[in-house]
Amino acid sequence: MGFEKITLEHKRQVLEELADIKALFASRNWFPGTSGNLSMRVGEFDPEQFYFAVTASGKDKSLRTPEDFLFVDKHGKAIETTTLKPSAETLIHCEIYRLTGCGAVFHVHTVFNNLISEFFGAEGSVPIQGIELIKAFNIWEENAEIRVPVLPNFADIPSIAELVPGVLDPKVPGILLRNHGIYAWGKDAFEAKRHLEAFEFLFEVMYRQLLLKGASK
Numbered sequence: 022m023g024f025e026k027i028t029l030e031h032k033r034q035v036l037e038e039l040a041d042i043k044a045l046f047a048s049r050n051w052f053p054g055t056s057g058n059l060s061m062r063v064g065e066f067d068p069e070q071f072y073f074a075v076t077a078s079g080k081d082k083s084l085r086t087p088e089d090f091l092f093v094d095k096h097g098k099a100i101e102t103t104t105l106k107p108s109a110e111t112l113i114h115c116e117i118y119r120l121t122g123c124g125a126v127f128h129v130h131t132v133f134n135n136l137i138s139e140f141f142g143a144e145g146s147v148p149i150q151g152i153e154l155i156k157a158f159n160i161w162e163e164n165a166e167i168r169v170p171v172l173p174n175f176a177d178i179p180s181i182a183e184l185v186p187g188v189l190d191p192k193v194p195g196i197l198l199r200n201h202g203i204y205a206w207g208k209d210a211f212e213a214k215r216h217l218e219a220f221e222f223l224f225e226v227m228y229r230q231l232l233l234k235g236a237s238k
């Protein structure tokens with residue numbers, strides 16, 4: 022479906038939902054120093070042609086303004102005339118939509134995702150096992166283990182984006198960038214938020230477990 026066929030009402034709903042999520046995450050200090058970016062697909066997913074709303078680059082994400090988002094195509098190019106620049110990391114969003122057909126992608130920088138990504142960075146993934154909140158990823162088996170991929174934090178975003186297909190695990194809706202932050206996604210904004218919250222909880226548990234294990238009894 023072409024972008025012009027998508028109803029204005031649907032586009033407005035998407036922008037409103039994104040703005041609400043942005044405000045909520047900002048209240049949790051998940052966008053320090055203008056970091057982070059959010060996106061949500063508009064219209065149906067078609068690998069040949071899809072569109073999404075994405076945060077404009079470099080904005081203070083704790084503010085709500087008429088210039089917070091723009092619509093882009095599957096290449097991350099603005100689909101309407103605008104002075105706004107899409108997030109510098111839009112290509113990573115494009116790649117996640119292309120590979121998963123998901124409905125929303127959220128990227129945040131937090132202390133816990135930075136610490137854990139560095140601690141396990143050389144291994145290339147973060148092993149997480151036996152913690153109840155793994156069920157937030159719809160993984161219900163007992164003592165389940167997941168591995169959250171960690172990619173190098175190249176300054177060149179296309180070089181990061183081209184590594185995404187090689188590490189994306191369909192069971193694990195997230196990828197860490199080392200010493201940078203996490204991308205989490207879901208079939209819609211509700212699911213992407215649940216996944217992101219679960220990742221952040223799991224990283225905090227892991228961080229505290231590592232400290233406890235290092236402590237003497």
Ligand SMILES: CSCCC(=O)C(=O)COP(=O)(O)O
Nearest residue numbers: 054056057058078079108109
């Ligand atoms: C000051 S944060 C550095 C860039 C970054 O990692 C980020 O998430 C924000 O970039 P954007 O272009 O989306 O504002």
Ligand SMILES: [Zn+2]
Nearest residue numbers: 056057110202
């Ligand atoms: Zn970032």
